[in-house]
Amino acid sequence: MDWACFATADGRLVLGRGPFEELADCPQEGVAFYRNDFALQIDKPWLQPTSWEVVDSLAGLFSSQESEVLWEDPEAGLFANVFREVMERIRGGGLEKSVPVVTETGQWNGPPATWADLPKRLARDMRLFGWADGDSGVLSATPEQLFHLEDGLLTTMALAGTARSEERELFGVDEKEIREHEFVAQTLMAKLADFGMVRRKDRQILDLGELIHFHTPIEVELYRGENADNLVRRLHPTPALGPLPRTSETLATLYDWRERLGCPRWFGAPFGLSIDGTFEALVGIRMTLWQGKEVQIPAGCGVIEPSRLVNEWRELRLKREAVKRVFGFLPQPLGN
Numbered sequence: 001m002d003w004a005c006f007a008t009a010d011g012r013l014v015l016g017r018g019p020f021e022e023l024a025d026c027p028q029e030g031v032a033f034y035r036n037d038f039a040l041q042i043d044k045p046w047l048q049p050t051s052w053e054v055v056d057s058l059a060g061l062f063s064s065q066e067s068e069v070l071w072e073d074p075e076a077g078l079f080a081n082v083f084r085e086v087m088e089r090i091r092g093g094g095l096e097k098s099v100p101v102v103t104e105t106g107q108w109n110g111p112p113a114t115w116a117d118l119p120k121r122l123a124r125d126m127r128l129f130g131w132a133d134g135d136s137g138v139l140s141a142t143p144e145q146l147f148h149l150e151d152g153l154l155t156t157m158a159l160a161g162t163a164r165s166e167e168r169e170l171f172g173v174d175e176k177e178i179r180e181h182e183f184v185a186q187t188l189m190a191k192l193a194d195f196g197m198v199r200r201k202d203r204q205i206l207d208l209g210e211l212i213h214f215h216t217p218i219e220v221e222l223y224r225g226e227n228a229d230n231l232v233r234r235l236h237p238t239p240a241l242g243p244l245p246r247t248s249e250t251l252a253t254l255y256d257w258r259e260r261l262g263c264p265r266w267f268g269a270p271f272g273l274s275i276d277g278t279f280e281a282l283v284g285i286r287m288t289l290w291q292g293k294e295v296q297i298p299a300g301c302g303v304i305e306p307s308r309l310v311n312e313w314r315e316l317r318l319k320r321e322a323v324k325r326v327f328g329f330l331p332q333p334l335g336n
Ligand SMILES: C=C(O[C@@H]1C=C(C(=O)O)C=C[C@H]1O)C(=O)O
Pocket: 099, 144, 159, 160, 161, 162, 213, 240, 241, 285, 286, 298, 299, 300, 301, 302, 319
């Protein structure tokens, strides 16, 4: 890896430069990035940079140019097949929820010049992270935190349920969206109960400008010191990105659906930073991935029994469009 960046909860953008030392365990001191794939298959996920600094832009990481991208619409038929299989499993009783992912692919000549200023242009609740390795890389502006760990206090969130900002009133009373969200919130509460005293705040609406989500903050006063790797394994994937119930079988079917739909391994995966004795992991969504001339934007949708194919397909497009606007592939709407 050549570089990695992570926007911390207190608003610093930490940029680490390679070569990175790969470690199986979190180092006791200094700064280390945590990178794993969706299936958590990386043996040495901790990456210690040769040097690091706090920056306020990504200038210098990307060559500035007029970016041109030729996007190709994802195939509806492939998604429809997977959607049908998800529904069959749900109706068969072995599954309550899963999260198929559709990836739009394009050919580009490089990132838009605006990427340098991305840190300044993001909505308050979007957190930036990314990395590059030779001619491939990832940049994410994610609204979703897996967890933050500091002084025996773990904070996390349920984030699920999606609509356009204009639909806010109806969204607030939409039973299907509330149910989808509650699956995530209640599963997190149950998983965390072993670790300490769990407190849940009220469900809120998180407004990202173009999209809104239900958001429930959760915090846990830990009974004892917990290891970051164990917590990642315990919590990832939450039902915001993973199956419910989460068993080796439901995970295996999700891996299969993701693979058939061409989902990149980094999508939905945890990415974190250990600094000053705190650790935080974000959930890798709302991202652009690239490899040479190819660029990808994946998006997932939570499917539960009342979900309908056309609505989910629309939600996936909505999420991709929001990502395209954030990353400068589409113009910002007037007024922003
Ligand atoms: C899977 C994504 O987002 C997740 C799924 C959501 C949903 O299904 O409503 C909402 C927020 C995220 O937890 C994505 O952005 O691709």
